[in-house]
Amino acid sequence: MIAGGDARAPSATLLADLAVRALHEEARLGPKPGLVDHRGGGAHDDMDLPLLLASAEALRPVFRSAADAASRTAIGVGLREELGRLGRTGDQVMLRVTRGVNTHRGALWALGLLVAAAGGSRDEREAACRAARLAALPDRHGPARTVSHGERVRRRYGGCGARGEAEAAFPHVIGVALPRLRRARAAGLAEDLARLDALLEVMSLLDDTCVLHRGGLGGLRxxxxxxxxxxxxxxxxxxxxxxxxxxxxxxxxxxxLSPGGSGDLLAAALFLDMVPWPEHLTEAERGMVACRR
Structure with a gap:
């Protein structure tokens, strides 16, 4: 099982709370270029901050169910299909709350996988690798494959999109956003500025399919x-x-032009940064955990 029997593994409720908190904090962060924040809808005319916060809150039960399923099910097609079912449920919940606006579909995919992978992982890298294993598995009970905006973009321009990012173990989260965030903190930067710089570094490197869909290669540049x-x-x-x-x-x-893919990956980085990983425990705490096993 993903949880691995670790007595210090975070609970499903905590992981869901952290996922929602990460979405809230990403939404509130500003000024974010082209994205929704406290100033308004950015490049969007159908979104604002209250809508994003309500959408994130509505996904809390979905994240909790994903973490709970992962705590009692080994990584495999069965768990992947359960996560797929939960993701489709979450998508419907989101669209009901937002009256049809796609606020968090990409974030639901990324955070759903990471929430499921986090419970039994020692650190964020292991969680990303476990999430990648899940992302690569088939969902036999999913709906017939439709050609989404992201799929059209991948066919036209190449790149990996949200699915490829997950299958590659979230390189723009693990190798870009988190290191930049932590370097900025270490340099004494205020937290909001550290997060903005982490977002900007992802934006500077990611082939964001949200941008490609709206603006093509010129917009991406x-x-x-x-x-x-x-x-x-x-x-x-x-x-x-x-x-x-x-x-x-x-x-x-x-x-x-809305770099929504970059925003989703910042939220994923914030989530992984908040999880109380066993690898981050003190030596005394590690000994206490070992004695309980």
């Missing part, structure tokens, strides 16, 4: 180069970096 410029100016915490950030935000709004 605008996002990637603009984010790289903000970081090159010192990031969101410097005067020149903030000016470049606001200029990028204006440009993305004007062209209706």
């Amino acid at each position: 605008v996002v990637q180069r603009g984010a790289a410029r903000v970081l090159g100016e010192g990031g969101a915490g410097t005067e020149s970096g903030r000016a470049a950030l606001m200029e990028l935000d204006e440009r993305l709004r004007a062209h209706r």
Whole structure:
């Protein structure tokens, strides 16, 4: 089983709470170029912050059920199919709450896998690898394959999209967002600025299918180069970096370019950063865990 019998494994309720908290904190973070935040809908005319917060809250039971299923089921097709069923339920719940607006479909996929993988993992890297194993398994009971916006983008431009990111063990989360977030904190940057810089680094590197769908390769270049410029100016915490950030935000709004895939991956990074991993316990705490096994 994923949980592996670890007495210190976080509960399904805690993991669901952390997933929802990560979505809330990503939504509230700002100013995010092109994305919904406390200022409004960004490049979207059908979303705002209250809608995102309500959507995230509605997914709490789905995340809890995913973590609970993983705690009692070994990694395999059976668990993958249960997660697929829960994901489809979550999608329907989201659309009911938002009256048809796709607020969190990508985040539901990423966080659903990571919530399921986190319970028995020693650290975020192991959780990402377990999530990748799940993502690669077939869901035989899923609906007939439809051609989504992301699938059309992958066929036209290549790239991996949300599914490929998961199957590759979330490289933009583990290798980009989390290291940048932690380096920024270590350098004394305020938490919101550290998170903005982590988002910008993902934006500068990710072939974001949300951007490709709306703006093609030209739009992707605008996002990637603009984010790289903000970081090159010192990031969101410097005067020149903030000016470049606001200029990028204006440009993305004007062209209706929303780096939603990058936002989803920041939420995944925040979730993994919040989980109380056994590997992060003190030596004394490790000994207590070992004695209980």
